[in-house]
Amino acid sequence: MQDYVKKYIEKIDKFLKDKKSSAELILIGGLAMEFYGSPRYTVDIDAEIKCEDTLYFELVKYLKNEGISCNLSENISGWSIVPLPEGYKYRTKTVYESENLNVKVLDPVDFIFSKLLRGTEEDFKDILIVIDKYKISKTQILERERFIKYPKDPETFLFKKKMEHLLTLIEK
Numbered sequence: 001m002q003d004y005v006k007k008y009i010e011k012i013d014k015f016l017k018d019k020k021s022s023a024e025l026i027l028i029g030g031l032a033m034e035f036y037g038s039p040r041y042t043v044d045i046d047a048e049i050k051c052e053d054t055l056y057f058e059l060v061k062y063l064k065n066e067g068i069s070c071n072l073s074e075n076i077s078g079w080s081i082v083p084l085p086e087g088y089k090y091r092t093k094t095v096y097e098s099e100n101l102n103v104k105v106l107d108p109v110d111f112i113f114s115k116l117l118r119g120t121e122e123d124f125k126d127i128l129i130v131i132d133k134y135k136i137s138k139t140q141i142l143e144r145e146r147f148i149k150y151p152k153d154p155e156t157f158l159f160k161k162k163m164e165h166l167l168t169l170i171e172k
Contacts, residue, residue: 005034008045008068009096009103015062016055016100023051023059024102026092028076028114030126035095035105038129044069048076080117081155085110085147108134109144112166119162127166138170 001009008031016023027035030042045063049056049072056072063070077084084106091107106114108130115123130136145163150156 002034002039002041004041005031005039009101011063011066011068012059013098013101015059019055019058021052021055022100022102023049023055024104025049025072026076026089026104026106027095028106028111029071032105032111033126033129035093036108036111036130037133038126040126044071046071046076048073050074076114080159081151081153082117082159083149083151084113084117085144086149087147088113109136109140112136112141113144113148116159116162116166119159124166124169128169131170138167141167141170 012023012025025045026048027046028048029044029046030040031045031047033040033042045068047070049059051059056074060070060072073079077088088106088110091110092104093107094102094104096103105111111130112127115127150159
């Protein structure tokens, strides 16, 4: 595990131990790339968190005081108008576990959709790395897409354009 990833996880784990509490994180974003076999330095923690309400606010304040930027939410699927495929939480994989902290990452196919939601050039690079490493096919992506409840919203059209772009990149 890269030093910066280890540092982030250890700080959270120590905080939880000191508070005699526990939490679960589902990492997304650049930090998660470490666990897909392609470390990429990032200065923030993007994750879904499951913990007590008061602990959440204390943890965010603690991380900010430690100079660690974070984007923690109880529902990463709500970060975009277009949600993640239904059932993503059940397909996560634990990558770190202690008495106080359980850190997970999304199934690689679900991770692709989390990156498509933002859809920057860097996100597409991450997606292609994950597709290559896990030998994910166009068919697997299209099958998982069926679990998305698309809203009747202009954002859906933008997301579908990003999806078409990805499928074109895969075919090359």
